[in-house]
Amino acid sequence: KNEVEQSPQNLTAQEGEFITINCSYSVGISALHWLQQHPGGGIVSLFMLSSGKKKHGRLIATINIQEKHSSLHITASHPRDSAVYICARNTGNQFYFGTGTSLTVIP
Amino acid sequence: DTAVSQTPKYLVTQMGNDKSIKCEQNLGHDTMYWYKQDSKKFLKIMFSYNNKELIINETVPNRFSPKSPDKAHLNLHINSLELGDSAVYFCASSQGQGVSYEQYFGPGTRLTVT
Numbered sequence: 001k002n003e004v005e006q007s008p009q010n011l012t013a014q015e016g017e018f019i020t021i022n023c024s025y026s027v028g029i030s031a032l033h034w035l036q037q038h039p040g041g042g043i044v045s046l047f048m049l050s051s052g053k054k055k056h057g058r059l060i061a062t063i064n065i066q067e068k069h070s071s072l073h074i075t076a077s078h079p080r081d082s083a084v085y086i087c088a089r090n091t092g093n094q095f096y097f098g099t100g101t102s103l104t105v106i107p
Numbered sequence: 108d109t110a111v112s113q114t115p116k117y118l119v120t121q122m123g124n125d126k127s128i129k130c131e132q133n134l135g136h137d138t139m140y141w142y143k144q145d146s147k148k149f150l151k152i153m154f155s156y157n158n159k160e161l162i163i164n165e166t167v168p169n170r171f172s173p174k175s176p177d178k179a180h181l182n183l184h185i186n187s188l189e190l191g192d193s194a195v196y197f198c199a200s201s202q203g204q205g206v207s208y209e210q211y212f213g214p215g216t217r218l219t220v221t
Binding site: 037041043045086096097099 | 147148149150151152163195197199208209210211212214215217
């Protein structure tokens with residue numbers, strides 16, 4: 001069973017807006033991954049975290065282990081941020097993906 | 108230099124055929140993976156190999172057989188292809204055993220079965 005839920009499924013934002021994508025899971029994890037899939041199909045790993053918060057440029061990922069919830073934030077969004085953002089949980093050697101959030105940033 | 112490469116990028120074939128997809132990584136990573144992304148863009152892990160040893164084998168038809176000739180290569184063989192096998196297949200690699208490591212993905216192979 002997947003048990004990795006993402007919201008929203010689709011998101012349209014104006015350039016410059018602050019964006020939040022949420023990920024919830026229902027079982028304990030070893031790590032939570034955030035991935036970005038570009039319109040061309042390529043997949044890039046953005047973050048892997050098991051506690052706290054990580055920041056890379058305009059991207060910030062947070063996780064609350066007790067609440068089994070993670071968020072991906074994008075500050076000062078830009079059209080080049082348009083992509084599908086996927087969270088995935090791993091527990092031991094199990095690895096399950098969310099269904100993705102499709103983000104479109106309009107100039 | 109391409110970190111994780113896959114060949115071919117596109118593969119169109121008929122039902123019943125046998126085909127292979129190759130994957131190579133030049134990152135010196137210990138673990139390699141195969142993922143399937145279906146038409147709804149949902150990703151699912153299929154296999155994982157660590158130092159040529161199978162460590163993850165999800166519920167995948169036995170028509171799919173991974174082969175790892177060495178640590179840098181993990182090929183996917185598919186026998187008796189079916190329409191439902193049409194998908195994008197991604198190879199990935201990570202340092203260390205298990206999935207609690209950052210993964211590096213290949214560009215994907217779009218398989219179309221007619």
